[in-house]
Amino acid sequence: MFSLDLLLDAVVIGVLLGCFYGAVSLGLSVSFGLLDVPHVAHPAFLVLASYAVYFLNEHYAVDPLVAGLLITPVFFVFGLAAYRLYYETFEKRGSDAGVRGIAFFFGVAFIIEVLIILQFGVDQRSVTADYVGKAWRFGDFRIPYRLLVAFAVATVLTVLLTLYLSKTFMGRAIRAVAQDEVALRLMGADPLKVKQWAFGIATAVLGIAGALLIIVAPVDPILDRAYIGRTFCVVVMAGLGSMSGTLVAAIILGVAESIVLTLFGASWAPAISFAMLLGVLAVRPQGLFGRRS
Amino acid sequence: MTRNSMAFWTGAAVFLAAVFVMTQVVGNQYPFFAGYVILQFIALAVAWSILGGYAGYVNFGTSAFYGVGVYSSVFLVKAFGAPLPLQILAAAAIGALMGLALGVLTLRMQGIFFSIATIALTIIIETAITNWRYVGGAAGIQIQRPPVTAPFENYVQMLFFVQALLVVLAVAISRYIQNSWIGRGLQALRDDELAAECTGVPTLRLRLLACVISGALLCAVGAPAAMYLQYADPGSAFNLNYSVTTLAMSLIGGTAHWSGPIIGAILLGTTQQLLTVTISSEVNVLVLGLMLVLFVVGAPQGIIGLVGRLRGKKEGGA
Numbered sequence: 001m002f003s004l005d006l007l008l009d010a011v012v013i014g015v016l017l018g019c020f021y022g023a024v025s026l027g028l029s030v031s032f033g034l035l036d037v038p039h040v041a042h043p044a045f046l047v048l049a050s051y052a053v054y055f056l057n058e059h060y061a062v063d064p065l066v067a068g069l070l071i072t073p074v075f076f077v078f079g080l081a082a083y084r085l086y087y088e089t090f091e092k093r094g095s096d097a098g099v100r101g102i103a104f105f106f107g108v109a110f111i112i113e114v115l116i117i118l119q120f121g122v123d124q125r126s127v128t129a130d131y132v133g134k135a136w137r138f139g140d141f142r143i144p145y146r147l148l149v150a151f152a153v154a155t156v157l158t159v160l161l162t163l164y165l166s167k168t169f170m171g172r173a174i175r176a177v178a179q180d181e182v183a184l185r186l187m188g189a190d191p192l193k194v195k196q197w198a199f200g201i202a203t204a205v206l207g208i209a210g211a212l213l214i215i216v217a218p219v220d221p222i223l224d225r226a227y228i229g230r231t232f233c234v235v236v237m238a239g240l241g242s243m244s245g246t247l248v249a250a251i252i253l254g255v256a257e258s259i260v261l262t263l264f265g266a267s268w269a270p271a272i273s274f275a276m277l278l279g280v281l282a283v284r285p286q287g288l289f290g291r292r293s
Numbered sequence: 294m295t296r297n298s299m300a301f302w303t304g305a306a307v308f309l310a311a312v313f314v315m316t317q318v319v320g321n322q323y324p325f326f327a328g329y330v331i332l333q334f335i336a337l338a339v340a341w342s343i344l345g346g347y348a349g350y351v352n353f354g355t356s357a358f359y360g361v362g363v364y365s366s367v368f369l370v371k372a373f374g375a376p377l378p379l380q381i382l383a384a385a386a387i388g389a390l391m392g393l394a395l396g397v398l399t400l401r402m403q404g405i406f407f408s409i410a411t412i413a414l415t416i417i418i419e420t421a422i423t424n425w426r427y428v429g430g431a432a433g434i435q436i437q438r439p440p441v442t443a444p445f446e447n448y449v450q451m452l453f454f455v456q457a458l459l460v461v462l463a464v465a466i467s468r469y470i471q472n473s474w475i476g477r478g479l480q481a482l483r484d485d486e487l488a489a490e491c492t493g494v495p496t497l498r499l500r501l502l503a504c505v506i507s508g509a510l511l512c513a514v515g516a517p518a519a520m521y522l523q524y525a526d527p528g529s530a531f532n533l534n535y536s537v538t539t540l541a542m543s544l545i546g547g548t549a550h551w552s553g554p555i556i557g558a559i560l561l562g563t564t565q566q567l568l569t570v571t572i573s574s575e576v577n578v579l580v581l582g583l584m585l586v587l588f589v590v591g592a593p594q595g596i597i598g599l600v601g602r603l604r605g606k607k608e609g610g611a
Contacts, residue, residue, distance in 0.1 A: 085590075089590045093593070100589050102351065102405055102408050103540060103541070104589045104590065107541070107581075107586035108582070108586060110537065110579070110581060110585070111579060111582035111586065113582075114578050114579040117575050229412075229413065229416060232409055236406075236409075267424050270419075270420050271417045271419075271420035271421070274412070274413035274414075275413070275417055277410075278413040278414065278417070281409070281413075282401050282402075
């Protein structure tokens with residue numbers, strides 16, 4: 001039976017979940033939103049980060065969040081290398097880079113999936129920490145700590161990245177390269193370096209995001225397919241490249257998923273993000289906070 | 294009929310005759326099971342290239358069309374006990390309608406946004422089928438095969454022959470399109486949509502046509518799969534692997550000529566069948582990923598492009 005309490009509960013959980021979706025979409029907001037890289041392997045990188053966190057947690061008992069921080073530099077370098085390869089093979093050659101790029105990243109995503117399966121098997125994996133599995137009670141409300149942790153870290157991460165992009169020299173350069181690459185070149189800067197750095201940052205953020213992913217719920221090797229919808233939905237709805245928009249769009253998605261889950265059950269959940277994505281693409285392709293008119 | 298067409302139709306007739314003789318002579322069932330899958334992928338890759346290759350609209354919704362083909366058969370068999378030809382025709386009709394819907398999407402979005410929208414479409418349809426109890430829901434559904442019709446002795450042998458017919462149909466359509474004004478128009482809009490429109494190419498009509506033909510064929514190819522497996526479930530019927538495999542086959546073979554997807558499908562399909570038997574289906578996906586990346590990076594025009602370049606060099610040298 002539908003009740004107001006239930007709805008309120010769904011909205012609260014949805015907002016928390018939404019902030020988490022925001023955190024896992026931030027990297028894509030930079031790589032696809034600002035750099036126009038059709039990065040469909042973004043969710044695969046995310047799941048890979050989760051497995052790295054799982055590995056550190058399982059074998060060395062490292063706290064998942066600390067593990068996330070530890071793998072961040074590795075992912076940064078990984079991102080630098082990945083962008084270099086993408087640039088040399090696609091952007092430099094020009095024609096239909098988008099189409100071949102998306103095929104390329106799908107190939108990369110499949111390779112990552114299989115490598116994870118070969119290494120860890122197809123079973124679900126989760127991490128152990130004090131805040132996983134317990135809940136905070138407030139009257140009738142029951143909010144799992146893992147969601148609260150994800151919410152807090154996600155918010156901090158979004159604020160930090162927004163500040164980085166608006167206050168620091170390199171951050172401003174990244175936004176400049178997205179706005180007008182030729183102008184940046186005329187100022188004597190190297191667009192390739194800036195973009196490579198930006199892609200590195202976008203991938204590094206995935207270290208923390210991957211930790212959040214495995215804190216919120218157990219992961220399996222092909223979880224990335226569900227997150228293609230969620231991350232692209234958030235980034236497109238936000239309007240390409242808007243960080244604060246990313247958070248708002250993610251909260252909208254989180255609340256929508258949570259309400260549908262409560263009213264219709266889990267079997268409809270996978271379609272929500274994709275349906276919203278399709279709706280946004282059809283009705284308002286520039287997104288809610290779009291940079292393009 | 295030109296000499297070229299004569300050669301093509303003779304080849305098609307010889308191919309069908311060989312397939313038919315094979316179903317009458319070979320007793321072992323395994324070649325038909327494996328061959329069916331390879332034929333199915335040839336047909337899918339050829340059908341996909343009509344939109345993805347000629348027109349350059351990269352459709353990641355192959356699994357959506359394939360899955361709808363499978364489930365339209367499931368529904369028809371369960372509701373009316375419909376025979377195989379009717380299943381295929383119905384699937385083609387539904388696929389044409391879906392293609393039309395896809396064509397309308399191209400009005401609003403292009404490039405990567407179109408590709409993402411087709412992925413979205415796949416998951417939405419899959420979720421709808423998952424929640425449709427009548428056709429089995431998430432758990433899937435068992436299907437009973439009707440008795441086989443003469444001259445075939447075994448149902449899989451018959452499906453093998455039917456799939457061969459679909460391959461010939463798809464290739465004939467694809468070849469016709471490439472050689473006619475439709476193909477030239479599609480190539481023009483692929484290279485520069487605005488310029489094509491300005492010089493009087495009816496881009497909208499062509500796009501819709503390509504979507505409808507490609508969609509109808511993709512769905513029709515999926516239809517017999519329900520009978521082939523005697524089982525259907527949303528997770529495997531709408532598996533994203535179909536989309537990526539089909540795309541990979543077309544890109545590996547090359548999309549500039551109708552024979553490209555065939556070459557790619559035979560190469561990748563056979564490799565995958567061998568790997569599935571000898572090693573495992575995971576390695577199969579790994580090879581798919583590796584080959585896709587290798588070809589996209591190293592040979593953007595596929596095998597057709599490689600051969601073309603080799604020939605060009607030889608002629609240049611001589």
